[in-house]
Amino acid sequence: MIAAGIVGLGWWGRMLLEAGRDLPGFRFVHGAARHAEAGAPVAAQHGLRFSTSLEALLADPAVQAVVLATPHSAHLAQIRAVAAAGKPVFCEKPLTLTRAEAVAAVEACRAAGVPLAIGHNRRFLPTIQAMKAIIAEGRLGRLLHIEGHSSNLNSSQNFAPWRADPAESPAGGLTGTGVHVLDAFTNLVGPARRVSTQLAVQKPAPGALDSLSVLLEFANGISGTLAAVRATPRYWRVHAFGDRASVETVGDTEIILREDGREPERIGFAPVDTLRAELAAFAAAAAGGAPYPLPPEEAVATVACFEAIVRSVAAGGAPMAV
Known part of the structure; x- marks a missing residue:
């Protein structure tokens, strides 16, 4: 069972929370959002611990992997932080806004030895x-x-x-x-x-x-x-x-x-x-199973x-x- 944290509890974060409900081998346990007045009720609705920062979420020992549903310009710094914490990361699309940042994100995960999944759900x-x-x-x-x-x-x-x-x-x-x-x-x-x-x-x-x-x-x-x-x-x-x-x-x-x-x-x-299918594939990759079916070089391309x-x-x- 992969216990995941999710950063970003807005419209798309809520979509991912619903998709992950009762998913075999995967569950969300912690949610983070910048604004507690909006994020805390969402976390409570889904039975999650709540915090207002990625740093606090990463400090939770129960969190084994992290899902990012955040503004695109924040992705690279967040991916680096999650990878540095040794946790697999799922990032919503687009991975980044520039090729240089995409390469840096891939390299950060490769250097940390953690899977990187991108939410190209189609x-x-x-x-x-x-x-x-x-x-x-x-x-x-x-x-x-x-x-x-x-x-x-x-x-x-x-x-x-x-x-x-x-x-x-x-x-x-x-x-x-x-x-x-x-x-x-x-x-x-x-x-x-x-x-x-x-x-x-x-x-x-x-x-x-x-x-x-x-x-x-x-x-x-x-x-x-x-x-x-x-x-x-x-x-x-x-x-x-x-x-x-x-x-x-x-x-x-x-x-x-x-x-x-x-x-x-x-x-x-x-x-x-x-x-639901992309979260299941991420869970498998995070657990050491089949690689996520989107090669990093294709994400960069x-x-x-x-x-x-x-x-x-x-x-x-x-x-x-x-």
Whole structure:
């Protein structure tokens, strides 16, 4: 049984607490938040000890591992502190806001000999796993292009103010939703090497009305496009194209395989609680079992692409090397 502490008891921290409820081999025992008036009732609701700092949580001898659901700019310092305490760490996405910080986070955990897990929960969708297998089997032929779209009503929700701060959530819908597509791209076709962008802003935050479009060139020579809108109903799609076939997922429970000369094949999957699945994988890694199924080098590659997109947006859409 892995007894975990969680830092950050806001909207997403509460989602993780619910996902970890009655999870075999894992339980939350301690919660920390900067503001006791908001955090203490959440901790009490879930039967957790409560403190107002990461340092106090790490001093709790019952805490064997730590989950971070905190502002993105705080991740590196917190990961270093958890690793220095010799505890496995799960960090919400994005891992960091820059490649240099991502490398430093990975190195801190590697030097301490502790697992590092990142909350790219959509890796645990059976649809994405099926797409990865189909691509690996060569059924698409030579890969040519990949498309991805991830949107939701993020900008109209009453989240903590930091989530709308461009310093914490740059490039429109990239940080909240688009980063899921970047991780899917890294997972399915490998790292990107060049990006260019368009961020169309009709209304700035709060209540932002904007859309992000990204053109990508990958290290293996294929092309890609990404779109993210943060003021429209939830939509998730990834579509990979080869010279013999294409495969796409629209939503979380179906893929469509299109092969020349055949009717499109629709393959359905049972729904999966991806937050619960990622916590289970973290618990296994923390207990010395199977490694967390997101290699650190892929996490760094995703952050590197994220950073290049942010730089492109800041430069008016100019192409940027990753």
